[in-house]
Amino acid sequence: MTDLPRSSGVPGGGTAGQAARLSPAVTAAAVALLLASMLAGLLVGAADIAPRSVLIQLLDWLPFVSADSGLAPVELSLLTEIRLPRVLLAAIVGGLLAVAGAGYQGVFRNPLADPYLLGAAAGAGLTTTAAIVFSKGDGEAIGIPAAAFVGAVGGVLLAYALGNAAGRGGGTATLVLAGVAVTSFLTAIQTFLQQLRVEELQRIYAWILGNVGGGWGQVTLVAPYAIVSVTVMLLHGRLLDVLSVGDDEAVTLGLNAARVRLVVLFAASLATAAAVAVSGLIGFVGIVVPHVVRRLTGSSYRVVLPISLIGGAAFLVLADLIARTVLAPAELPIGVVTAFFGAPFFVAVLRMTRRVET
Amino acid sequence: MSRLAVSDLSVVLDRRTVLSGIGLDVGGGGWLAVIGANGAGKSTLLRALAGVLPCAGEVLVDDVPVRRLRPRDRARLLAYAPQSPALPVDMTVFDYALLGRTPYIPYLGREGRRDREVTASVLERLDLSSFATRRLGHLSGGERQRVVLARALTQQAPVLLLDEPTTALDLGHQQQVLELVDRLRLADGLTVVTTLHDLSLAGQYADSMMLLSGGRVAASGIPAEVLTGELIGEHFEARVRVATGPGGRPEVHLERP
Numbered sequence: 001m002t003d004l005p006r007s008s009g010v011p012g013g014g015t016a017g018q019a020a021r022l023s024p025a026v027t028a029a030a031v032a033l034l035l036a037s038m039l040a041g042l043l044v045g046a047a048d049i050a051p052r053s054v055l056i057q058l059l060d061w062l063p064f065v066s067a068d069s070g071l072a073p074v075e076l077s078l079l080t081e082i083r084l085p086r087v088l089l090a091a092i093v094g095g096l097l098a099v100a101g102a103g104y105q106g107v108f109r110n111p112l113a114d115p116y117l118l119g120a121a122a123g124a125g126l127t128t129t130a131a132i133v134f135s136k137g138d139g140e141a142i143g144i145p146a147a148a149f150v151g152a153v154g155g156v157l158l159a160y161a162l163g164n165a166a167g168r169g170g171g172t173a174t175l176v177l178a179g180v181a182v183t184s185f186l187t188a189i190q191t192f193l194q195q196l197r198v199e200e201l202q203r204i205y206a207w208i209l210g211n212v213g214g215g216w217g218q219v220t221l222v223a224p225y226a227i228v229s230v231t232v233m234l235l236h237g238r239l240l241d242v243l244s245v246g247d248d249e250a251v252t253l254g255l256n257a258a259r260v261r262l263v264v265l266f267a268a269s270l271a272t273a274a275a276v277a278v279s280g281l282i283g284f285v286g287i288v289v290p291h292v293v294r295r296l297t298g299s300s301y302r303v304v305l306p307i308s309l310i311g312g313a314a315f316l317v318l319a320d321l322i323a324r325t326v327l328a329p330a331e332l333p334i335g336v337v338t339a340f341f342g343a344p345f346f347v348a349v350l351r352m353t354r355r356v357e358t
Numbered sequence: 359m360s361r362l363a364v365s366d367l368s369v370v371l372d373r374r375t376v377l378s379g380i381g382l383d384v385g386g387g388g389w390l391a392v393i394g395a396n397g398a399g400k401s402t403l404l405r406a407l408a409g410v411l412p413c414a415g416e417v418l419v420d421d422v423p424v425r426r427l428r429p430r431d432r433a434r435l436l437a438y439a440p441q442s443p444a445l446p447v448d449m450t451v452f453d454y455a456l457l458g459r460t461p462y463i464p465y466l467g468r469e470g471r472r473d474r475e476v477t478a479s480v481l482e483r484l485d486l487s488s489f490a491t492r493r494l495g496h497l498s499g500g501e502r503q504r505v506v507l508a509r510a511l512t513q514q515a516p517v518l519l520l521d522e523p524t525t526a527l528d529l530g531h532q533q534q535v536l537e538l539v540d541r542l543r544l545a546d547g548l549t550v551v552t553t554l555h556d557l558s559l560a561g562q563y564a565d566s567m568m569l570l571s572g573g574r575v576a577a578s579g580i581p582a583e584v585l586t587g588e589l590i591g592e593h594f595e596a597r598v599r600v601a602t603g604p605g606g607r608p609e610v611h612l613e614r615p
Contacts, residue, residue: 235466241453242460246444248410253513254433254461299448 022303026296030310034091037317041087042079044321046329049075085219089278090212090320090334091313092219092226094285096275098312101286102293102304103233103268106240107261108160111294112176114287115152115272119182121283123155124148124276126190129204133197149273151186156269158182209333210280212320218278225274232267233305236260240301282316282335284342289315291345359386359547360420360435360516362407367415369399369406369573376402377573380415384566386516389543389550391564393557393584395594398570400553401441404521407551408438419517433461437513439506441521441553447495451505454494455481458512473512480511484538500531504538511542518543520552524559532556536563557610561585562603569593582608 042058043051049071057069057079071079097115104113104120115121124147131147163178194204239260242250247257275282289312290304297303319337326332367380377399384390392400406413409424409432417424419435427435437458445454458480459473481487484504489497497505503523510518523539524532540563543550554560560567560581567584569577571593577584585608587600596612603609 238463238468239465241449242457244444244446244449245457248405249438249440249444250460251410251429252408252433252436252438253457254428254430256429299446300453 030307034310034314037314038087041317041321042083045083047078085216086213087317089214089219090317092222093212093275093279094316095309095313096226096271097285098289098308099230099233099305100268100271102290102308103264106301107264110175116283117176118179119155119159120152120269120272121276121281122183122186123151124273125281126186127151129190129193132200132204133193144277148277152273153269155182207280210282210335212279214278222274222278225270229267229271236264237302237305282338284338285312288342288345360549361386362517362549363418365416367413369402369411369413379574382568384549386549387547389564391560391567392553393560394570399573400570401521404519408436408519430461435515436517437510437515438519439510441525443506445494448493451492452490454505455508455512458509477512480508484508499526503535517549522553561608585610
């Protein structure tokens with residue numbers, strides 16, 4: 001009796017209407033964009049290395065290809081020890097921040113949720129500063145990611161609790177306002193802490209403004225966290241789509257909504273923490289990238305999560321390229337570049353969201 | 359066909375007893391309409407049955423105590439359509455109806471061929487095939503109601519819980535939706551429980567009724583036993599005249615004091 005599909009003429013597979021799946025064309029376009037931006041990141045830099053030689057050297061690194069780039073040893077080590085890890089780190093951090101933003105937006109069913117706005121980044125900033133200030137030696141390389149994670153999760157929970165307390169079901173605006181309040185509060189404590197140790201000020205400031213020039217050490221440091229958090233989030237795309245009908249209805253559909261929320265929340269916070277720990281505070285990636293992706297591909301998290309990951313990577317590689325060329329030989333902090341493009345974009349998104357809501 | 363039997367169900371929210379001592383018994387393929395004034399606890403009852411609200415008491419579907427089931431297993435027995443469902447505006451009709459397959463898809467898995475077939479066939483039965491790629495934000499009220507029904511049907515649960523399925527619909531669309539539910543019920547032997555605020559409509563479609571008042575059962579039985587001028591006057595504080603319509607079903611008319 002529960003055997004419903006008895007009516008005739010249903011084509012097998014029923015592809016009709018399946019708009020919300022990751023299509024090969026979209027994936028290919030995103031990957032192409034990422035590769036192009038990474039290539040640009042490798043070719044351009046402060047040191048004057050002939051782009052043609054870099055290209056030949058890249059070919060030489062491909063398996064079964066041998067070519068002589070004619071790069072001097074210094075140039076070669078510049079390429080492998082500075083530009084390459086920098087581009088990779090930018091890609092990883094950008095991907096992490098974007099996918100974390102998309103994850104938060106799914107968990108909170110709120111298009112304005114973002115690692116930066118939710119207090120996660122500020123929380124991680126506070127605990128990381130504390131780790132720098134209170135750690136005596138330089139063994140902080142291991143302590144910083146853990147500290148950043150605790151701070152990121154703490155910041156989000158604080159913002160969420162505050163948003164709930166301020167207005168039940170207040171929705172979009174309440175959560176963002178709570179996030180802003182939490183961010184200001186945590187930043188104040190963080191400023192207080194950093195003033196305690198003025199001799200560390202420059203190191204803390206350099207970290208806060210964000211940079212992806214940490215080298216291979218930072219790449220290997222962030223990689224395990226990145227792999228775990230990204231894998232968990234990508235696996236939950238379909239479940240975030242189910243959550244988009246709200247917790248109550250998701251439960252009647254047989255989903256343990258609270259568990260999904262918690263798992264994705266932790267994965268997104270882990271991603272944010274990992275990114276913040278190696279690169280400092282880089283804003284707006286988590287909100288700008290998922291929004292552009294939504295506009296282009298629709299709002300299914302099965303598409304938004306993976307494409308945000310790739311798109312975020314490309315975005316931050318390009319932002320870093322601008323950061324280190326626009327004032328060359330001086331460098332602009334990368335957070336300045338993302339804020340410069342992100343803030344006006346954020347206002348535009350706010351306007352559009354409001355128009356849809358009313 | 360599955361029988362839904364509830365005994366001594368109670369719901370306490372914020373330390374306030376919202377429902378108590380609720381008992382009901384709907385035979386397989388039956389249609390129970392739950393009526394009552396605003397705040398009587400109709401929606402609460404459906405939400406408790408669907409597992410959204412914690413409750414005490416026993417809820418049996420074919421002698422299976424559903425309260426102890428995992429959400430997945432419960433969702434295969436009871437499908438629920440809320441009064442005001444959250445409709446993600448740019449989800450397509452197909453993907454929305456496919457959500458009903460959630461209890462059949464492994465936690466981290468993806469939908470299979472069978473899930474897509476069931477969804478496609480439900481859309482076809484509800485005349486929604488041509489809407490499959492349409493986004494929910496671009497649907498009219500009547501179309502939305504059918505799409506929500508489609509999601510409930512893809513769950514392939516033998517018991518259908520519909521909270522005010524005709525809310526915000528005009529007369530013609532109210533009739534269409536209820537006729538559709540009745541047709542599906544007869545064709546598939548579904549057991550249907552609806553809340554309905556329109557008493558005449560409730561009396562026309564349901565084969566049994568339950569009148570809730572203050573969180574308790576004030577009356578239950580066939581429509582002619584529940585829809586009496588006396589009961590309605592007492593529990594709705596309304597002055598009505600009840601006539602007997604075609605088929606012996608009661609018709610409720612408002613009377614000006």
